[in-house]
Amino acid sequence: MNVQEKVFIYDTTLRDGAQAEGVTFSPVAKIHVAKMLDSFGVDYIEGGFAASNPKDMAFFKDIKKENLKHAKVAAFGSTRRAGVDVAEDKGTLALLEAGTEVCTIFGKTWLLHVTEVLKTTAGENLAMIEDTCRFLKQNGKEVVYDAEHFFDGYKDSPEYALQTLEAAVKGGADVLVLCDTNGGSLPHEVFEITTAIREQFDVAVGIHTHNDSETAVANAMESVRAGATQVQGVINGFGERCGNCNLVSVAANILLKTGKTCLADPGKLKNLKQVSQFVNEQANLRDNQRAAFVGDSAFAHKAGMHVDGVRKVSQSFEHVPPESVGNGRRILISELSGASNVMEKLIEMGLDNIDRKSPEVREILQTMEKMEREGYVYEAADASFKMLIKKVLKEHKSFFELEGFRVIVEKRGKNEPCLSEATLKLKVNGEKAFTVGDGDGPVDALNMALRRALHEFYPSIDGVHLADYRVSILDPEEATAAKTRVHIESSDGETSWGTVGVSENIIEASWEALVDGVEYKLFLNEEDVG
Template sequence: MKGQVFIYDTTLRDGTQGEGVSLSVDDKLKIAKKLDQLGVHYIEGGWPGSNPKDMEFFLRARELNLKHAKITAFGSTRRFGITADADANLNMIIESGVEAVAIFGKSWDFHVTEALGTTLEENLNMIYESVRFLKEKGLEVIYDAEHFFDGYKHNSEYALATLRRAADAGADWLTLCDTNGGSLPHEISEIVTRVKETVETPVGIHCHNDGELAVANSLAAVAAGATQVQGTINGFGERCGNANLISIIPNLQLKLGYACVPEEQLKQLTNTSRYVYEIANIMPPNVQPFVGQSAFAHKGGMHVSAILKAAETYEHIKPEAVGNTRRVLVSELSGQSNLLFKAQELNIDLDKNTPEGRAIIQQVKELEHQGYQYEGAEASFELLVRKGLGEYEEVFTVESFKVLMEKIGDHDAVTEATVKIKVNGQTVHTVAEGNGPVNALDNALRKAIEAFFPDIKEMYLTDYKVRVLSEQDATASKVRVLIESTRDGKDSWSTVGVSANVIEASWEALLDSMRYALMGRHGEAAEIALKETERQGILNH
């Protein structure tokens, strides 16, 4: 390893400034525990002097019993015209009970004179006295040089002077901030190198992503000598976001040879990323590097054929290193390699030289041409393969279904579904209402099946998506319906249906979902049907 890079997470403060990101105190405490499990070194909890929520967080965070991370407060240098010990915000930091603090000050002369409305010398005094005050109180002080790179480009000597004053006051870290996010990697590298030649205090980097270079800029800073990286999980943050620690950590650790988090904890990266998305109620992008669902997904037949021989042919790292998994997608681009890989995943014994295997892949291609998509509906795909291999016995067959909807005046619409199914020769005919056609069909089908499989009550739908396939056909277009279901809220499966009729497409996906949930239970259904037939015979006599 080249050396330790300290990870400073500001998801709970800077990350919450992103549009659509809002965290309660309980949310922040949960994320803090998750970050500690990942092995980050600093967790910035907020600004104690800015709002009651952040102060509550710091008070409750004292009970977290963290193993790796230091809870860190955020604040600014003292206001001009008053002493540091009289500044309310600095005193609130002391009251928060943290052992580390990051305070920002102005590095750009333009900001000093125009935004602060004070003199360049007074700004230097504000930096020195604030850092000194916090150091005298026994805190580890990280000085965040706001707008440092823009300030350096406009007046390098003054920008460097602000760092010297913070260092002279005893700052433990000097963090260089690309606050507007407009710097380029070569600029970051050159300026960090100059700073390292000027001061002996350890240097950190804090980048924003306005030029989509926050990760690259952070890596360039470390290569130039920075030993602390500030960022957020999933790149949350104001405007275009902050540097994404989920990408920075594996790039530094796996590719550049720096130590960031304990090696065994690196496998928690995917889980941590998705956990934070879940808490923030934000849908994770499938294509997110390292941790996205598609990060190690392979679709082209030649690609899959290659990775079956040697995974590194089309993967830059092992997915397991960051807690992710390899996925092979089945589509019209698939070859036999895709089918073999999926069969292995499903514990299905499939020989690529059999006519069954060739017939299945041909069927997949024909169905995808019609609009089906199995890369997002793996449960439907498994049913298709098992049927093609003769390994699936139908638990129930559908004889008919009907949906009626009625709306009278201003009253809510009433939807009723009728379903007729057959289980081992026994016909079951049910009727149910719902708040829409899909819900009514779901209720009617469940009602019919519950007599044979009572635990089907535990299964429920978690997601329902409709995609128009041919926009030029307007309301006559085919649609694809994807349904996601679960039984315990943890394991889930997805199914697909396609039709020019949205209700029929939904019905197909719903049937596959039920069949997948009941797969392998044909004998159980037959036994129950036989007992019911015998019971009816006794009653008739």
């Protein structure tokens, strides 16, 4: 295999990805995403459907003001309408109006769609494909032809499916993209059919897959193995119905596992997790914890035997180095943990001088088991576990002492919102601090009171915010008297950490998690100073 063989990445996050349920990109977000994709090194950025809406047309206008370093911008559209001259077709003219270097058009491959959806003849559909490709080429465009429903059409009538591609080639299409529009094909079918097309045509072949059978990435990789040199997809794989081919996984697989290349600078693969998170943020989506390569769980190890193995030989339980895709290894703490897990945490904390067979490690494990019997879970509460270690090792420092708090929730009328107020008494460095905080709820009010109390003594707390708050009921049969577990995710903008609290009283459980979160930040500050 030629090490330098190039697979072109065609990103359709801003068009196909925007068709996902619950996803809408603002005009500013679309520009931000395009610039990030260009910096990452993708080859094509599909900005939207030229004839669809004013927002997409505004993007094509605005992106011209940006100095993209590598990526070509593509406008998306369809073949001309049946019975309409291509030079008078509004959709085709909108593609020219977009003013992009690349125009991508889709056409019908499946006779079912030709006769039942378009309500036209097989011959007219072929003319629509050829006319539109030729018209765009004559106007100086690079033409990408998306053969919609190609695999379904090919399985239904191979002869006609091939005729549609021949029409595109006659019209001058630069790339023939085989689309698994319904997402129902399997990898072996995609490989066989892509291979057949590569043998029939002397034009570049691409692949566009959907994830309705959970095979979008596998199908794309099989098409690449069969000779496809363009992969269309979406960062993080969201899109219509079950989503599109996930370009995050495709880029990592191609660069790390095939010997081929797919980014302008393959070294940018180390930014993969950052790109994934950025796109999710712009799309107002939460990161998928279990996403391959970039998820927080992608290189998380829980069982003690696995942790011991990965410490000795990383590739024994990691298929690629986490840092190669901008991720990192995480050691989880749970009832499955052993001394290896604890040792990893001690090493993270700089306490690598403790032997795994020492009494301290055994005491940490015993304490953790006791706490878990009471309902504590440390998998998503790394900071709380590190605080537990500090306490067992007699290295814990209390930055403040609680003297008491009171939380009031008041509703002043049927249609009035609830008001929450917290009163807090602390002792900090021998000084008493008394504060009042209000918030959207009792926990928010308590959090605000704590911050105000500590501001004078530890101003770095001002930069910490609560990123997530989750509540679990541990014994629902106890109804309103049930024990509650609270998880809090805190962040200072650069680092995030999780804490846990458990109590029959949800406010007390929340307070415990809040305190761990604040103390962990203060410990980090002391380590930085040290």
